Amino acid sequence: MIPTQRWLPMPLLSLLLLAMWLLLQQSVSLGQILLGSLLALVIPLITQPFWERQPMLKHPWLLVRYIFRVLGDIIIANLQVSKLILDPRGRMSPAFIEYPLELTEMLPITILASSITLTPGTVSVNLRKDRRTLVIHALNTGDREDTIAQIRERYERPLKEIFEC
Amino acid sequence: MSLLLIVLLPLLGSLVPLMGSNERRNACATMTAVAPTIALGIALAYMGQVLDGDIPRAAVSWIPALGLELAMRLDGLSLLFVLLILGIGLLIILYTRFYLADGDDMPRFYAFLMLFMTSMLGIVMADNLLLLWVFWELTSLSSFLLIGYWYRQSEARKGARMALTVTGAGGLALLAGLLLIGQIVGSYDMQVVLDSRELIQQDPRYLPALLLVLLGAFTKSAQVPFQFWLPHAMAAPTPVSAFLHSATMVKAGVFLLARMHPALAGSEAWLYLVGLTGLVTLLYGAYFALLKHDLKGILAFSTVSHLGIITLLFGLDSRLAVVAGLFHIVNHACFKAALFMTAGIVDHECGTRDIRKLKGLWRFMPLTTTMAVLAGAAMAGVPLFNGFLSKEMMLAESLQTPLLGGLSWLIPALATVGSLLSVAYSLRLVRNVFFDGPARDLPRTPHEPPRLMLAPVMLLTVICVVVGLLPALTMTALLEAAASAALAGDSPELHLAIWHGVNPALLMSLTALLGGLLLYLQRRHVFAFQRQFRPRDARLLFEMGIQLGVRIAQRAIDSLENGSLQRYMLWLVIAVLCVAGSALTQTSGLQGPLENQPLDGLLIAGAIIAMFAGLATAIMHRRRLISLLMLSIVGLMTSLAFARFSAPDLALTQLAVEVVNMILLMLALFFLPQKTPQESGAPRILRDVLLAAGFGGIVASLNYAVLTRPLESISDFYLENSVPGGGGHNVVNVILVDFRGFDTLGEITVLCIAAIGIYKLLNRLRLFMPSSDADGRPWALDHHPAILGTVAQTILPLALLVSFFIFLRGHNAPGGGFIAGLITAAALLLLYIARGVDWTQQRAPIQFQPIAVAGVGVATLTGVGSFVFGQPFLTSAYGHFHIPLIGDIELATAILFDLGVYLTVVGSTLMMLANLGKMTTRHRPSKNKEQA
Amino acid sequence: MEALYAMTTGILAASGLFLALRGRTFPVVVGLTLLSYAVNLFLFSMGGLQAGAAAVIDDSGNYTDPLPQALVLTAIVIGFAMTAFSVILAMRARADLGSDHVNGNRVDESREERS
Amino acid sequence: MNHLIVMPILVPLIAGLALLLNRDGSATPRRIVGLTATALLVAVCAMLVFQSTDDTIRYYALGDWQPPFGIILVLDRLSAMMVMLTAVLAFGSLLFASAGGDEEGSNFQGLFQLQLMGINGAFLTGDLFNLFVFFEVLLIASYSLLMHGGGKARIHSGFHYVALNLAGSALFLIGVGVLYGALGTLNMADMAARVAELDGDRRVLVEAGALLLLVVFALKAAMLPLYFWLPRAYASAPAPVAALFAIMTKVGVYAIIRVFTLIFGPQAGSLAGLAQPWVWWLALATLALGGVGVLSARDLRTQAAYLIVLSVGTLLAGVGMNSTAANAALLYYLMHTTLVTGGLFLLAETISIQRGKAGARIVRGRAVHQIALLGGLFLLAAMTVAGVPPFSGAIGKALLLQSASPAQQPWLWPILLISSLAAIVALSRTGSTLFWRASSSEKNTDKHEKNPEREQADKGEKPEKGRKEAVSAGPLRIAGLLVLLGASPVLMLFAGPLTEFTHATAEQLADHEAYIQAILVRDSMGDGS
Amino acid sequence: MIGFYTVMEGVIAFFLIAGGVFAFIGSFGLARLKDFFMRLHGPSKTSTLGVGCVLIASMCYFSLIEGSLSLQGMLITIFLFITAPVSAHLLAKSALHYKLARDPRTLDDIEELKDGEDDEKPNGENGHLP
Amino acid sequence: MLDNALWISVALFTVSIMLNLYRVAVGPALPDRILALDTMYVNSIALIVLFGIWLNTKTYFEAALLIAMLGFISTVAVCKYLLRGDIIE
Numbered sequence A: 001m002i003p004t005q006r007w008l009p010m011p012l013l014s015l016l017l018l019a020m021w022l023l024l025q026q027s028v029s030l031g032q033i034l035l036g037s038l039l040a041l042v043i044p045l046i047t048q049p050f051w052e053r054q055p056m057l058k059h060p061w062l063l064v065r066y067i068f069r070v071l072g073d074i075i076i077a078n079l080q081v082s083k084l085i086l087d088p089r090g091r092m093s094p095a096f097i098e099y100p101l102e103l104t105e106m107l108p109i110t111i112l113a114s115s116i117t118l119t120p121g122t123v124s125v126n127l128r129k130d131r132r133t134l135v136i137h138a139l140n141t142g143d144r145e146d147t148i149a150q151i152r153e154r155y156e157r158p159l160k161e162i163f164e165c
Numbered sequence B: 001m002s003l004l005l006i007v008l009l010p011l012l013g014s015l016v017p018l019m020g021s022n023e024r025r026n027a028c029a030t031m032t033a034v035a036p037t038i039a040l041g042i043a044l045a046y047m048g049q050v051l052d053g054d055i056p057r058a059a060v061s062w063i064p065a066l067g068l069e070l071a072m073r074l075d076g077l078s079l080l081f082v083l084l085i086l087g088i089g090l091l092i093i094l095y096t097r098f099y100l101a102d103g104d105d106m107p108r109f110y111a112f113l114m115l116f117m118t119s120m121l122g123i124v125m126a127d128n129l130l131l132l133w134v135f136w137e138l139t140s141l142s143s144f145l146l147i148g149y150w151y152r153q154s155e156a157r158k159g160a161r162m163a164l165t166v167t168g169a170g171g172l173a174l175l176a177g178l179l180l181i182g183q184i185v186g187s188y189d190m191q192v193v194l195d196s197r198e199l200i201q202q203d204p205r206y207l208p209a210l211l212l213v214l215l216g217a218f219t220k221s222a223q224v225p226f227q228f229w230l231p232h233a234m235a236a237p238t239p240v241s242a243f244l245h246s247a248t249m250v251k252a253g254v255f256l257l258a259r260m261h262p263a264l265a266g267s268e269a270w271l272y273l274v275g276l277t278g279l280v281t282l283l284y285g286a287y288f289a290l291l292k293h294d295l296k297g298i299l300a301f302s303t304v305s306h307l308g309i310i311t312l313l314f315g316l317d318s319r320l321a322v323v324a325g326l327f328h329i330v331n332h333a334c335f336k337a338a339l340f341m342t343a344g345i346v347d348h349e350c351g352t353r354d355i356r357k358l359k360g361l362w363r364f365m366p367l368t369t370t371m372a373v374l375a376g377a378a379m380a381g382v383p384l385f386n387g388f389l390s391k392e393m394m395l396a397e398s399l400q401t402p403l404l405g406g407l408s409w410l411i412p413a414l415a416t417v418g419s420l421l422s423v424a425y426s427l428r429l430v431r432n433v434f435f436d437g438p439a440r441d442l443p444r445t446p447h448e449p450p451r452l453m454l455a456p457v458m459l460l461t462v463i464c465v466v467v468g469l470l471p472a473l474t475m476t477a478l479l480e481a482a483a484s485a486a487l488a489g490d491s492p493e494l495h496l497a498i499w500h501g502v503n504p505a506l507l508m509s510l511t512a513l514l515g516g517l518l519l520y521l522q523r524r525h526v527f528a529f530q531r532q533f534r535p536r537d538a539r540l541l542f543e544m545g546i547q548l549g550v551r552i553a554q555r556a557i558d559s560l561e562n563g564s565l566q567r568y569m570l571w572l573v574i575a576v577l578c579v580a581g582s583a584l585t586q587t588s589g590l591q592g593p594l595e596n597q598p599l600d601g602l603l604i605a606g607a608i609i610a611m612f613a614g615l616a617t618a619i620m621h622r623r624r625l626i627s628l629l630m631l632s633i634v635g636l637m638t639s640l641a642f643a644r645f646s647a648p649d650l651a652l653t654q655l656a657v658e659v660v661n662m663i664l665l666m667l668a669l670f671f672l673p674q675k676t677p678q679e680s681g682a683p684r685i686l687r688d689v690l691l692a693a694g695f696g697g698i699v700a701s702l703n704y705a706v707l708t709r710p711l712e713s714i715s716d717f718y719l720e721n722s723v724p725g726g727g728g729h730n731v732v733n734v735i736l737v738d739f740r741g742f743d744t745l746g747e748i749t750v751l752c753i754a755a756i757g758i759y760k761l762l763n764r765l766r767l768f769m770p771s772s773d774a775d776g777r778p779w780a781l782d783h784h785p786a787i788l789g790t791v792a793q794t795i796l797p798l799a800l801l802v803s804f805f806i807f808l809r810g811h812n813a814p815g816g817g818f819i820a821g822l823i824t825a826a827a828l829l830l831l832y833i834a835r836g837v838d839w840t841q842q843r844a845p846i847q848f849q850p851i852a853v854a855g856v857g858v859a860t861l862t863g864v865g866s867f868v869f870g871q872p873f874l875t876s877a878y879g880h881f882h883i884p885l886i887g888d889i890e891l892a893t894a895i896l897f898d899l900g901v902y903l904t905v906v907g908s909t910l911m912m913l914a915n916l917g918k919m920t921t922r923h924r925p926s927k928n929k930e931q932a
Numbered sequence C: 001m002e003a004l005y006a007m008t009t010g011i012l013a014a015s016g017l018f019l020a021l022r023g024r025t026f027p028v029v030v031g032l033t034l035l036s037y038a039v040n041l042f043l044f045s046m047g048g049l050q051a052g053a054a055a056v057i058d059d060s061g062n063y064t065d066p067l068p069q070a071l072v073l074t075a076i077v078i079g080f081a082m083t084a085f086s087v088i089l090a091m092r093a094r095a096d097l098g099s100d101h102v103n104g105n106r107v108d109e110s111r112e113e114r115s
Numbered sequence D: 001m002n003h004l005i006v007m008p009i010l011v012p013l014i015a016g017l018a019l020l021l022n023r024d025g026s027a028t029p030r031r032i033v034g035l036t037a038t039a040l041l042v043a044v045c046a047m048l049v050f051q052s053t054d055d056t057i058r059y060y061a062l063g064d065w066q067p068p069f070g071i072i073l074v075l076d077r078l079s080a081m082m083v084m085l086t087a088v089l090a091f092g093s094l095l096f097a098s099a100g101g102d103e104e105g106s107n108f109q110g111l112f113q114l115q116l117m118g119i120n121g122a123f124l125t126g127d128l129f130n131l132f133v134f135f136e137v138l139l140i141a142s143y144s145l146l147m148h149g150g151g152k153a154r155i156h157s158g159f160h161y162v163a164l165n166l167a168g169s170a171l172f173l174i175g176v177g178v179l180y181g182a183l184g185t186l187n188m189a190d191m192a193a194r195v196a197e198l199d200g201d202r203r204v205l206v207e208a209g210a211l212l213l214l215v216v217f218a219l220k221a222a223m224l225p226l227y228f229w230l231p232r233a234y235a236s237a238p239a240p241v242a243a244l245f246a247i248m249t250k251v252g253v254y255a256i257i258r259v260f261t262l263i264f265g266p267q268a269g270s271l272a273g274l275a276q277p278w279v280w281w282l283a284l285a286t287l288a289l290g291g292v293g294v295l296s297a298r299d300l301r302t303q304a305a306y307l308i309v310l311s312v313g314t315l316l317a318g319v320g321m322n323s324t325a326a327n328a329a330l331l332y333y334l335m336h337t338t339l340v341t342g343g344l345f346l347l348a349e350t351i352s353i354q355r356g357k358a359g360a361r362i363v364r365g366r367a368v369h370q371i372a373l374l375g376g377l378f379l380l381a382a383m384t385v386a387g388v389p390p391f392s393g394a395i396g397k398a399l400l401l402q403s404a405s406p407a408q409q410p411w412l413w414p415i416l417l418i419s420s421l422a423a424i425v426a427l428s429r430t431g432s433t434l435f436w437r438a439s440s441s442e443k444n445t446d447k448h449e450k451n452p453e454r455e456q457a458d459k460g461e462k463p464e465k466g467r468k469e470a471v472s473a474g475p476l477r478i479a480g481l482l483v484l485l486g487a488s489p490v491l492m493l494f495a496g497p498l499t500e501f502t503h504a505t506a507e508q509l510a511d512h513e514a515y516i517q518a519i520l521v522r523d524s525m526g527d528g529s
Numbered sequence E: 001m002i003g004f005y006t007v008m009e010g011v012i013a014f015f016l017i018a019g020g021v022f023a024f025i026g027s028f029g030l031a032r033l034k035d036f037f038m039r040l041h042g043p044s045k046t047s048t049l050g051v052g053c054v055l056i057a058s059m060c061y062f063s064l065i066e067g068s069l070s071l072q073g074m075l076i077t078i079f080l081f082i083t084a085p086v087s088a089h090l091l092a093k094s095a096l097h098y099k100l101a102r103d104p105r106t107l108d109d110i111e112e113l114k115d116g117e118d119d120e121k122p123n124g125e126n127g128h129l130p
Numbered sequence F: 001m002l003d004n005a006l007w008i009s010v011a012l013f014t015v016s017i018m019l020n021l022y023r024v025a026v027g028p029a030l031p032d033r034i035l036a037l038d039t040m041y042v043n044s045i046a047l048i049v050l051f052g053i054w055l056n057t058k059t060y061f062e063a064a065l066l067i068a069m070l071g072f073i074s075t076v077a078v079c080k081y082l083l084r085g086d087i088i089e
């Protein structure tokens, strides 16, 4: 989308930083915008060495859609978990699930793992060292395959699409 | 002024021999003799004046605050001693030239000797009490060096130390005594003191002062019971013994009696203390002199005895006795020096000083024998010799004494016994060595010594004889002058003559002579009598005493300082409980005028959590990680409390420090045992709980007491001036970077030093690295969880942004360089945790020490910058600048200062933690690494 | 409230001191850290306890005493530096002396860890 | 603007930072920088002393914030004297250190300078909390220096030192806090002024706070029962550091004098002379125990450390007497004891190097190479620390004894004198063992029975005969020794003017009003400009 | 306008209470549930959301009283939503490493929880000196 | 209404924190305690924000931000400790 250059290695990050700066300052005066832009330029340059190679973000708008989907799921998840927690009889069938990953890049995997944790009944507990399998703990699962398919459908595919890998 | 030269010349002279060489001995001796010769010349030049009753004085101001003046006087008493010291001293120099063996270090000997001579001259000429003490102590010290001259011999070392210990102790007593006298009189000026007899003796401090002074005098002059050091000082080379035990060292003690006589004598106390001590010493010395087999031993005990005579004389309440004492000082000096030198010659020539081995030396060394006989006769008090005259005076005066009241006849009787003994040992000394049949089994065949070595002996013997024959002619003037000084007035009229007619004293003398002869002949009975007693070696006893003292000291110290931190900490707590307790018990109540503010549930919950966590930290301390978690709850609660009570800056700082602190503690915990073993027993725990409770109670009480009292503080100034004066709205920050910026400079210096100190500690550290955790579980194999790495790299830029934000706003809102620095550091640490040291350092090889140091540097230079404007260090400036399009910008030097803080924090924190990480990584067991 | 606050400070100080009297380096360091928290709370309260009166000049006109806060800030930083040094020193002592006892007593490490 | 007052802090700070910026590379340039800076410091301090002799109390308002609001540095006779003393001591120690030993670990030179900064700051500051800060600066620097070169003994005693001082810092903060809570100010002159107008109930609080400070200062000063950390720590410290540490206990003594004569002077009413009774008795006990310690020491370094304890007892006894004469006496004694005990540590190190395996232990061992030089210096040092005249120690002791009245303070005389005797006995034993007993076995090996251990040591030494040159103290070491030990004769020769100075200092200390006036009354002449 | 304020107040109050309730449920679950892995669910989801709600309430509140959008709270929310799952992840990882006890109902046939998988039995010597 | 809601919320969070404390105290395992501690951090963020609303000030906003960020780092550090012993390797 935005061409990567030497002096602007991570455009999206720069944008995020500028936005954060303005959020922090609570001001959109010219001075703050200039200063924010400067920071948005300098900080990525400084921190660039500490970034691992990034997959290209191909469809930012899909990312926005993804975020809203996760937010929605979070709310549902909370209600479900609350119900389970408050259930005086404590009826649950917890399980560990080995989720075979299709994603290969770390950033999307991280986003996926986080999404899984934040959303209904599941917590990602281990990314194995080969980065092929994500172990998930589900609080109340009927069928493991079902859960895997759901995750694949709701989160991993969109992520694959977003990062096009 | 030339008076001072008498003392100072020998002092300078003590440097002279050091310039000479051990090879050119004649030159060395000659050079050494120059200074005392000149000094003697000066003294002689003053002689006429002194004998006329003048007291020449010279003074140089030294320490007015102490009343110590470099003041010298040359009255008759001083003159008498000066002549003795310098005269005999010169003879000793000559004698030494021949006495010392080739291997002995002559320059060193002469240097010590001259130092000793100086200090003796100082004592006798001092016109100031404290100055006298100064030289007094110097004689102890220089005699220590002289006695220890042959330091390879154990006897020499021990003898030297013993002499130093005894005379040193006496010196300290003397100091106390003289200071007391000074306090009584209000001056240390000798003349003033000597003129204040009434004042002194009526003061309640007189008796302690007298005792202390006498303690000094008696230790120095080897009076019983302090006599024991003297015989062991014989380990010194003979010239030293000759000098120390005839004219000098031991005479310093009796000199002091004479010197202080006008001020201190005349009281009952003086009479008994001095007189009886002298008497006992006289008998003691004489008796043991008879028993000794070592030539020098005999002479040493004889010295003790003669010093007893002199002391006795000063103790008798009579003016003539004082004169006799002075006279005996001179006489004793002459014959004793001669005898010591003779003994040295005998030792030198025969290779032994054992009287049982020596015999019939007169055949080999007739001249020496002659000298020995003459000097021995003087010592024995044979008529026509000088010793006779003074001894007879002693006997005569002993008849007059009021001492012991009804039993006063004991004094002359015992004095006679002493004289009798003296005759006996003199006889034994002379006859057994030089006569008594032909010599046998001597280690070496003796010869007559070199003439120049014998010359001093001859000169001294001649003096003995001449004085003995012509006492009035030779001695009257000098003695009168000396006596008038010692008696503070005119001397009694002296009638020094060989013949005073038949009087009790003469009869006593004769008794002594005959009795002595008889005793000598029957001496085996005495030896037999003495054999019943176990011989005890004073040196051994002394050594044992010292050893015992040292051991007791060591035991005391070891038990007190057992190297236990707990013990030391305990003392600290006890100290706190004592002082704070003593203060708090005085208050009527803790509650001040202010009422408690109302409580709410949140506060109660917070307090409960904090207290619970604090207690849990302590209670669960044996499980270290849990204790650490509890600690971090306390940290969290502390920062919440700061937030609750209007201290946002503190809350932020506490939070940021807390996390770094936790990381640090955990890093360290890895290398320490994970659990603390159960070590303290119940009593110890109970004790510590009680102490801790007491301490906590005091802290709480103080806190409550302060909180319930109103406060008028200087803080209004800061609130009022923060904006106009410091250009910032956040008063806490303005205080930190401006009002009290100096504190902050110190604080970041501390941080920087701590980091550097840690760097030093990590240097060449050999770590103990557990290969499994506390429960024996091996470590996980995943070094750097991948998801963590991704999040860390994402957070870093955000954190940097936040930290920049916090930094910039610090002056006007909560924040500032310190917090910003910690945020930056924490974010970088997260990266280190997530990615490891190698990965991180590889990508950004940063040296942290220069950053930390540069930070302090920036802050310092900001402060120095104000010099340019003629303002004090750290004076701030700020201004508002209008920039088109952007608007008003406030720029303050405080920001620059804060930048220094920021850099220091970042540099120091990472220097501490990253270095630690780096070094552990280097040492991590390779087993794990391969699998990684 | 003041009483509760003082009590909290006291208990934290007591706990810290109790730990400082222990025989191993780590509890001692933890105890001294705890003590420093207590002391910071103590020093902080010397200016009085007030809510909603942060010493940031605005138009409220109600400010708490800023000076103790500045002092505590300095004290926190210094305390951190000191703790850091002492904990690394504790590590060094373990490495050099072979024991983490404050008095450096040699003990059987393996037995100690198992017990 | 008279910036001279801040220079004793700035000069070492800037020099220290410059030295720390580059920790690698050759040691020589660092030594040159360090020595130059310290020489400059000596010059600066000399000028300050000169300035102080006009009896004006000057202050320097940092950041141009006037007292009591800003932090000030105060130059009076006492602070001038203390910084001067520090500078001289530092110069001697640094000369010695620069002969080698400063490269055993990193950053020695820089830390040394920062240590000086901390000490000077503590002496100059007129603000109680700033005193805390400088205490911490000097402590943290001392921790690092103490560990310089590593080694078990250093680490072990170092941990005790650090832990106790951490506890001490906590107490300091409580003390300062209570004083602020009751008085509402931090400036010491202002505190003195406010104490005078305090009501009854808060007096007790002030007393508690002040006594807590006393405990802290006593810990630093090494007063009984808080001195136990000192002997091991000092004995194990690297020599130049131990030498510099001779001033550290004096910082504690100084703080006691400053706080308890200024804030709790006669104007404080019932609080006047608050600390002195405590100090008096504990000082006597310290003195006595110092004497016992000197006697008990098994090596020269420990002995030197106990001599410090002894001197602290002596000084504090002077403090406890709380009179102008006693203060004057103790200040003279302080100069003497600081420099000479410092020198003694250097000497112990030199001797220890030359004695090989026996080191500084008081046992028979190899003879030292430079027996005349070292023996002479030891004699000088021993005489002066044991108070044998004519050197400075005796003068100081006599001054102190003189200022005490045996009627009112009956214990000082016997305890001080007996401790002196203990020192004489112990030091003569030490000297005779180190210098005399050693040589005997060396030269008369044929005659004497051979000590197997010695023999082995001898064998070990033989191939290293060529090392003699390296082992002998070089010119820098000797210079360092001479600066510190040579101070004793110098203090003796100039005892007249020096005691005059200390007397004037004591009188200035007694004149509270002048101090408070000079600092709190604006447009007085003491504004430092 | 009054209506708007009332509505906003209602919204704020709703978020406040919802936040509190969610947080409470999360912590309650943490306190009550049977095993670590189950307890993990509460905080990682509910508590995060609870705090999120409070932050939303705060943003609304300050926007309301300042009359302009006040979105600083967003930052905290973003931070929280980035970090909370990762904390949970690492905690779970540690728990797996510790092989913490599971509720008996749990299906735990994964390799991380099998005995003796990556165990090297501690071999007497507990440490290693380089 | 707002006041009541605020107080209810505060009360709920306070109770939550007490529940967290319970878990920290009883464990049983280290991860339990750490989890509880982490939750405590998160809940205190809310408390600080609520406090800000109560006092009508945004002064404490940064404190909340910092807890969010630094609490995370502590938790990570402890977990790393449990897993590897050595935090920075």
Ligand code: NA
Pocket: B737, B738, B739, B741, B874, B875, B876, B877, D063
């Ligand atoms: Na400033």
Ligand code: NA
Pocket: B837, B916, B917, B918, B919, B920, B921, F086, F087, F088, F089
């Ligand atoms: Na590491």
